[in-house]
Amino acid sequence: MLRATFSSMLQRKLRLTLSGLAVVLGVMFVAGAFVLTDTLGRSFDGLFTTVYSKTDVEVTAKSKIAASEASHDEVPTPLPASAVQTVDDVPGVAVAHGIAMADGARVIGADGKIVNSAGPPRFGTNWLGDQPLRDGHGPQADNQVAMNAALAETAGLKVGDSVGILTLQPKRMFTLVGIFGYDGGKDSLGGAQVVAFTEPVAQELMLGERSVYSSIDVRADDGVSADTLKGRIASKLGDGYVVKTGAEAAAERSAGPKEFLSFFNKILLGFAGVALFVGIFLIVNTFSIIVAQRTRELALLRAVGASRRQMVGSVLLEALVIGALASLVGLGAGIGVGALLAAVFSQVGGGDLALAGIGVPLSAVIGSLAVGILVTLIAAAIPALRAARIPPVAALTEAATPDRPLTRVTVAGGAVFAAGAMLLGIGLTGVGDATLWTILGGVLISFIGVALLTPVIARPVVGAVGRLFAWSVPGKLGRLNSGRNPRRTAITAAALMVGIALITGITTVLSSTTASLTKLVNEQVQADLIISGEQSGPRPPTFDPAVLDRAAALPGVDAVAGASFDQALVDGKRQSVAGVNDLAAVKRIASLRATAGTVDELSAGQVVLDKDLAAKAGVTLGQRITTQFSRGAPHTLTVTGIYEKSEMVNGWLVSAVDAADFGIPQPVQGYLKVADGASVADVRTQVTALLADSPEVTVGDRSEFVKQQTSQFDTVLAMIQILLALAILIAVLGIVNTLALSVLERTRELGLLRAIGLRRAQTMRMVTVEAVVISVFGALLGVTVGAGLGTAVVRALKSEGITQLALPWTQMGTYLVLAAFVGVLAAVLPAIRAARVNVLTAIAYE
Amino acid sequence: MGTMPEGMTAAARAVDVWKVYGTGEAQVVALRGVNVELERGRFTAIMGPSGSGKSTLMHCLAGLDAVTRGEVYIGETRLAGLGDARLTQLRREQVGFIFQQFNLLPTLSAEENIALPMAIAGRKPNREWLDAVIDTLGLRDRLRHRPSQLSGGQQQRVACARALVSRPDVVFADEPTGNLDSRSGAEVLAFLRNSAREYGQTIVLVTHDPNAASYADRVVFLADGHVVAELRDPTAETVLDTMKRLDAMVLG
Incomplete structure (x- = not known):
């Protein structure tokens, strides 16, 4: 049994490779996310340990405006200068520095533009003189500043230049008198830009009032532990202050970038989810095809005594091997992707975050393998059960392609779709908790429902789409071929549907938001x-x-x-x-x-x-x-x-x-x-x-304002387009897979057509039309489902101010055209294969 | 073979055709210097046992396979040196095919299958001729049916109609009755004979069935890659006798 399974696997290398590739991509993102998070997380830990290396205890004022549901950030509250003296007097304190530091010192570069940091903070602080100077000296007068080497370089400034800085106050001019670095020859700590003022200026510009500090930096006397000192200071200061050891402060500060990281992590996992979800369609299709092709072989095995359980086992074993292999490859690729992204991240904004070694946590290995194998097994389960239902007598009869009625799958699809839509509705109207998960679940289940309904609509829609190509004989033949196996066509198209539906849905929401904002601004703002x-x-x-x-x-x-x-x-x-x-x-x-x-x-x-x-x-x-x-x-x-x-x-x-x-x-x-x-x-x-x-x-003017306010949509769209590209890539693999099989199955037909005069170019056109019809069908489904999904979300967000529904017709048209191109692309190899069919072997019947 | 009567050209001919498959140890010589002329307007049968090279000869004559040595002509066109595109065009304009099975596209109706070679070439079939062929074959009430809805005999009749509808120089029929019961087979063979007699359609039938060969005007016997005998106006008995004689020769 085992040997039978493996020998038949080897004969279908290409097809299995194609479906394995989908798993590879999905697992790659899972592993990449884990590796990135682990590597950067440890890098940030290292960074803040460095930042707090000279700090034994840190004192801040308790925030007057604590974090709330609306905003997770607490608003920092300054502490009075007297507190520094109080802390300094605590026994065991070697020295207590008042720090007047806040994010928000925007430096105007040599080019007259604000120097952007693209993520890391832009600190303004008082000069303590504890950083190694590279050039010049620390600020000694109120019109002098020093800055870290990374900022000076990005801004294109050198000592002696005059520099404009925006803070709590409007632009003020300073003279750059010093450029400093950090221990170990670093230009910045994690890409942070730092401008150092004299103490009163830092207090005024960064904290808004003189004689206050944002925190107190405490060094302990030798022999006094940080924990001991923390207790002493806390009891001395009493309520209204937060006292932490340097290690605690480092861990807490490190949590901020890690949270940002977890957001990025979620995006990667989202990519993985889409890749694997689309991959499932591909795998189901591949295994269905394999089972259909092996009907006689499987029936023969049944006839000679293999049990149903062994049939299922045979197919699942195959899935297991593919899933495991693909997951391993994906894991390897993911480690590469994670390392690459970590390297890119560490360079963001000219910053040089010292990367801790690339870490491959055990969770990444286990998670990747589990996800990859599980997805493959789940996808192969349905075809496996179908294999078990093959009666032994099928070995003896001519293997006719059983055109099973679509009633059952349609009813199931309707029910699943209804369930998904309901879940989506519940999620969107905000009944109950865990709304995001409800929405995601609803979308996912709706997709599956539509996929199950697809075979029924495949025939009429494919027929209609195909009419576009009916002007030539190859076109007509291609159209007819694409309607021959509605299940196969449907599942191939459904894979493409997912990606296009996602982006259409999101584009619908974004364009509706823009339209609503435009309407709002035009109707309610009388400003020119x-x-x-x-x-x-x-x-x-x-x-x-x-x-x-x-x-x-x-x-x-x-x-x-x-x-x-x-x-x-x-x-x-x-x-x-x-x-x-x-x-x-x-x-x-x-x-x-x-x-x-x-x-x-x-x-x-x-x-x-x-x-x-x-x-x-x-x-x-x-x-x-x-x-x-x-x-x-x-x-x-x-x-x-x-x-x-x-x-x-x-x-x-x-x-x-x-x-x-x-x-x-x-x-x-x-x-x-x-x-x-x-x-x-x-x-x-x-x-x-x-x-x-x-x-x-x-x-x-107003339209420029709207454009500016919605400029971030472009970033969102770019992200989603990467996702779409990924989903399309996998869907293309599916189309290639289906077409390659069609060509294989129809070798005799192709031979006949070639014999009676179909030219090679016409043969290729026939296969291409079949591919284009399938992909355009998928895109039509996607655009329709996506527009529906987007409309539902827009309707649900009506109370949030999205009052207008604007369907992105241009983009939707673009996706259809794109799908046609994708079809052409996917058809290339199968078409060449079809054109190369040898007439003689095709029509030979001995 | 003798020369053609004045003013009459062969519809297709093979001149000293050799066909060799493989090289070295695995070398198989399928045809050894075959000379044959297929007279225009006649129904010729090529007979021989399995492995005699009869199918190979047909493939070479029809432009489906290239010869190793020698020349093949369809009408006045010399096939040697023609590229795939020219050969394809030649097949669809000058040749018709009827195979043993897998003759029809399952996605097309009977009528569409019949018109397929014309459609591929972008030509309109001659309506009168089409109607005549359809009526002669008794397919009038089957035109809208798909192949899966037709019997084997009906399917082969559709294939016949398809081969004839473009009035090709030659129709090659490769064991067209191999999968049919004797009655359906007889119908198909009778139709082919009539096409030659009434419409002057050149027909080449490849078969190993003496009864089928007896429908032809002329039978060419092939054995071991050689043309070994020829019969004119055969009957089933004369064909069978010739075959027995040849068997004895081969065995002897």
Whole structure:
């Protein structure tokens, strides 16, 4: 039995290789994800151990605004200078340094543009003099800075240059007086950009007030352990402070990048999931074909006494061998991919994260092998059971291709699809927990349902698609061939469907979001020009608040409204708040309507909020509200107005005076209304001039604003397109597989056709049409299912502001055309094989 | 073989044709200097036992296989040196085929199968001729059927119609009745004979069945790669006698 299995496997090397390849790709991503996470995780651990190598204990203030459901980041709170003295006096403390450091020092490079870090933080800090200087000296005056070598190099700056830096305050000019590196000759630690100011400047620009620090860095006396010292300091400082050992702080800081890493990890696992899911179709098809081809052989085995169990075992053993081999290859490839990605990551933003050795955790090996083998076995199970049902008598009869009725599979498909759709519905409407998993499960099960329904629709749809090619005889023959085995055609097309459905669905959601935003901006914003920037990191782009006043003073400008944003504790609850410079302008530009009080003006100490929120929070006009912004002492604000909520303006609005205590007090967006009769272009030119010192933002019209706000969609799309390419690659393997088999099965027909005068080129065209019909059918399915899926999601997100449904017709058309090309590509080898069929061997019957 | 009557050319002919398969130890000589002319408008049978080279000869004559030495002509066209494209074109314009089995495309109806060579060539069949062929073969009420819905005899009749519909120079029929019961076989053979007599269609039948050969105007006997005998206006008995005589020769 065993020998029979292996000898028949060897005869089908090509087909098994093709289906194995799908598993290889899937497993590669699984293993790659594991290796990447492990390698980079240990690299980050190493990095922060280095960062904290001179720190025995770190002290920070307890955050006034803790993490919440809405935002997982806690807002850091500065600690007073007196605390440094307190800590310094603790016995066992060798030295206690106050550190005034925060992310958000944006340096303007030699080219006049903000130096982007693409991920790693951009720290501004006080100069402690503990890093090795490469050139010059540390900052000694308030107009001097030093920066780390990596930043200086990226920015194209050298000692003596003057440099503009954006911080909590608008652009300020400094002289670069020193460039420093790190122990071991490093230019940066993990790609972080660091600018060092004198202490008062660092406090003012990075923390917003003098005489405060972000943390205290403590060195212990010799013989005093970090843990002992941590206890002493904690008891001395009391409540309101967080005291950690250097090791604890390192581990905690390392968790941040690791979280980002886990996001990337999920993307890789998503790729793996799609590859394996599509691969299942390919494997099911391959094994079905193998079983069908071996019908007589299997029946003979049954006739000579093999049991059903042995039949199933024979097929599953084959799957096991392929799954194991493919998984091993995939594991190897995955280690390579993981190592490669880790290397790429470590170089991001000119940073040089010292890579720990490439790690292959045991979990990667076990996970990869288990996933690969399991997927192959599951996919082979159905064909295996079919093999077991072959009656021994089939060995004696002419092996006719049994055209079994499609009723059962159709009913099953309908039921599965309904279940998937229901699950999807539940997930989208947000009933119950674990919504994301419900949605994913729903999508997956819906796909399987559609795949099961595909054979029934294959014949009519394939016929209709094929009509496009009916103008030539080879075309017609190809079309007819593609309709011959609806199950095989269907499952081949279904593999292609998955990838195209995914991208169509996502494109539908994205284009609907853009359309909704466009409609919103056009209907609700009466602004002719909008100042905004493209967000590329954790912090939004900002500009100098003075620009708002200067713009308002320009001739031809009617109204200017600017907004800044923050997280605040409002009566003890974490809320989003916005600061506005001129509520009257907001009222005019966003057609704000008061339902109580007034929205004509907003002075210091006043707050307005929308009606819905007021009802929910039980807030009434004239009520006094205690508000703690990211920085500073609590503000007591009086409610002076309640307004009608809109998509554009909602929530708590405070005056620019109060907004000075925001974490980022500078405005993020500005809206300009040009006076009737004035030239928008003229105003735009002048505002552009005003923004010269705010390189993070630009001024544009409404459509440019929408484009800017949706620019991140391109990144999402690029990612999804990689996914699509992968899914298509596997689907192409499936088409090649199916066609190669068709050619093999129809050798005699091909011989006959060649004998009666079909040219080689015509033979190739016939096979190509068959491939194109199958792939276009798959793409049609994908586009339809994807549009349906996208529509469902868009409908579910209606309450989130996605009110418009915009189907991406252009992209959908592109995918269909792409599918046709894919078909042509997949047909190349089988077509050549078909054209080479020897007429004589094909028609010989002895 | 003698020369053709004045003004009459052979529909196909082989001149000193050799066909050798393989090299060295495994070398098999299938044809050893075969000379044969297939007269236009006649029904010729090529007979011989298995391994006599009769199928090889047909393949060479039909342009399906290349000869090792010698010349093959279809009409005035010399096959030697023709590329695949020219040979394919020649087959579809000047040759018709009827095989023992796998004659029809399962995806096409009987009518579409009949018109297939014309369709491949991008030509329209002559309607009158098509109708005549269909009616003679009694396929009128079977035109919309697929091959799987036809009996073996009907399938072979469809194959006959397909071979004849483009009025080729030669129709090659390779054991066309091998898989049929005797009645269906007789119908097919009678049709082939009539096509030659009534429409002047040149037909070459390859067979090992003396009864089938007796339908022909002329029988060419092949043994061991040589033309060994020839009969004109054969009957089943004369064919059988010739075969016995040849067997005795071979055995002796």
